[in-house]
Amino acid sequence: MSSKDHRTEIVQSIHSKSIKSISGDKFFKALVIGASIYALIMVALVFYALTEGSLPILFKEGLHFIFGTDWNPVEGREAFGALPYIIGTLVSSAIAMTIAVPISIGIAIFVNELVPGKIGTVLSFIVELLAAVPSIVYGLWALFVFRFWLRDYIEMPLHNSFGNLSVFGQTPFGLDVFTAGIVLAIMIIPIISAVSREVIKSVPHSQKEAAYALGATRWEMVRTAILPYGKSGLLGASFLGLGRAIGETILVTMIIGNAVGLSAIPMSLFSPSQTLSSIIANEFNEASGDLHLSALIGLGLVLFVITFFINIIAVFIVSKVTKSNSNLRE
């Protein structure tokens, strides 16, 4: 009799515990899914807020907002065109990419293939420390140290010897699209080289060994096995860097010279300019009316759309490459 009691007690306790753990299961699952939905809502919020905030300016200016070149927030004479800032963004990012891509890929190859082992790890750690430096510190350094150095040792000599070419035509002051491009390059080198290292690492060993077996030197192995194999991955890495360069704000604001309107279209490497993000940072707190504010939010929308597509392309390329290569390796 009493043993039966014990049994029912135990059975009951097991039963109630498993019910409890089932509700725990449901609760935990709901928590996890809730967090995921919250994360997606944040994405939707970004879309919604930017579109809603820029509706007034889009209704008023229409396509002229994208292709217009004048920028006048004075009441009664308002005109807002984003073209100069789009061009400024593209030019400064192009300068940055021209310098950063070859150097970063060079670093990735050197660290991964030419000095493998401890030295490579240490070198890549040092380069990646650059990625940890906040952009405001880059900005401070560029504003008070680097721009004078750049002006005296690079810009002035270029201007003095090739000044008759319009690219080097303007007298350099150090606060221009060229300086912005160079400092952006310094900033995105660690990003591109870190992703490039991933890509190079995912090249199958058999490819490298095949090249060595044919008597290739190290560089020939890199040229014939790694570069063709990692081509699209390296492209994706560069796109990630491009996205960063286009969106960088505070650093560019400090050194690009902050021209407004038509004069923000850089006529030479040494002319001051303005990017989409830098004009937002410069004018947001001083916006002189709802339309001006809406125009700045509209610039944010343009910036968002550009970086959104660049990042989607980059994500697709990089994930496709590393996935297919890792399948091959197995």
Next chain:
Amino acid sequence: MNKENKDYKSIIQDSIVKNSKKRKYINKLITVVLFGCVVIAIIPLVSILVDVFENGSAAFNLNFLFLPPGSIGSNDGGIGPAIQGTLMIVGFATLVGAPVGVLVGVYLSEYASFSSSNRRFAYLLRLFNDVMTGIPSVVIGIVGYITIVLALGSFSIVAGAFVLSIIMIPIVARVSEETLKLIPNSLREAGYALGVSKWKVVWHIVVKGSKSGIVTGIVLGISRIAGETAPLIMTILGTSLFFSSFNSPVDALPLRIWRLASQPYPSAHQQGWGAALLLILIVLSLSIVLRMISQKRGFQLKTAT
């Protein structure tokens, strides 16, 4: 005839020898050029560190760390409110961003691959997460302005923390997912074989087992948001007063550096360097800690994306 044949042979041999010399030479040349790339990348880092330490350490003293800014152009006062503001904003942002990010990582790694509709949702989530890490922070700042600042009617620490948490979530989620996936399936199955329910397996075995990886993700997120300037311009505005309420402007280190750098006074620049030194010490020590955790655990950390 025979002689001619021998000639050919020696010519070919000569050319191979010459050619291989040339190839070895090119190999060396390229090695030097690529080493040059590394040096070019390291020079700015050294220059930044040297300049920040040299100029910044001169500004360092107790008053500088604890007092509010003095009158503009004067040498007295400090960056107390900025330090307090940064600690508070980053703290609040982490309170939201870290748990949400970790839970999203848990979902992606443990719950997402069961049904096809789940998989589609997870695919979207992962894609948007990846894209969100690349969206300029200034854009997210605008979103904070529209949704929080306009709704509350004032710049506030709430808006700043909200914006930074949006930036932090995808970073933490990404690293969490990757480290959770490193837990071998046999451990999960061992849990199930003992009759442990799913959430306990996930929590006690998978999550607790990758604790240091998750901490790595959170620290990485913190070091990223601690240096953000642009999104704070339109959310917390900056002030020279200490924190007083949840609906008034606050200050933050990066923002203070920016304001100091745009003043025309050498004393302000000096203080800017000092604040930059403090910021760089915080961020660099975080990333060195990160590196140590991740190396001890033997997993790779993707700092870039």
